[in-house]
Amino acid sequence: MNAAAILEAFRGLRVLVAGDVCLDRWCRYDPSEGLPSRETGLPRVGVVSTEVTAGAAGTIANNLAALGAGRVAVLGVVGEDGFGWELDRALRGRGISAELLIRSAEVPTFTYTKLINIATEEEDLPRIDFIHTREISSELETRVVDSLNRVADDFDVVIVSDQAETAAGWLRLE
Numbered sequence: 001m002n003a004a005a006i007l008e009a010f011r012g013l014r015v016l017v018a019g020d021v022c023l024d025r026w027c028r029y030d031p032s033e034g035l036p037s038r039e040t041g042l043p044r045v046g047v048v049s050t051e052v053t054a055g056a057a058g059t060i061a062n063n064l065a066a067l068g069a070g071r072v073a074v075l076g077v078v079g080e081d082g083f084g085w086e087l088d089r090a091l092r093g094r095g096i097s098a099e100l101l102i103r104s105a106e107v108p109t110f111t112y113t114k115l116i117n118i119a120t121e122e123e124d125l126p127r128i129d130f131i132h133t134r135e136i137s138s139e140l141e142t143r144v145v146d147s148l149n150r151v152a153d154d155f156d157v158v159i160v161s162d163q164a165e166t167a168a169g170w171l172r173l174e
Helices: 003-010 057-066 082-093 138-154
Strands: 014-019 021-029 047-056 071-079 097-104 111-117 128-130 157-161
Touching (some): 014 057, 014 138, 021 071, 047 057, 047 082, 071 082, 071 138, 082 097
Parallel strands (some): 014 071, 021 111
Antiparallel strands (some): 111 128
């Protein structure tokens, strides 16, 4: 089978990516706008544009969608916050189903913010990451596992992604 045949077969594939879906924010800043803040006197980072993409499990889903998979969906836990809304929009914008995302006020949406200098095109300042370092509650775990059990047969492939920053990882499947 050649690459063209593989990609053609890929068009009918139904893929679920389960895991720690996060938001990647690519913020381009202008160093000439690093003026002192009027409130604090500290220099500001003058962001002039922002692009958002789905990251972690969302990156896998993005790649599957770009390769032309017939149906791509994500299952994970996100916060009931603005970053969760941006993540949902980024996924749907790529044709990825976000309907299986479980929204919870218990956790923030994992968000990784990269600051790119427009003069050098380099990421030269520390990232600003919005993280949740505690394990998710057993109630949320149960909701994820129940959702996975309910929909798994609707997919040809289920991929699990885990890069969560907790001692136990994203989910305990015992």
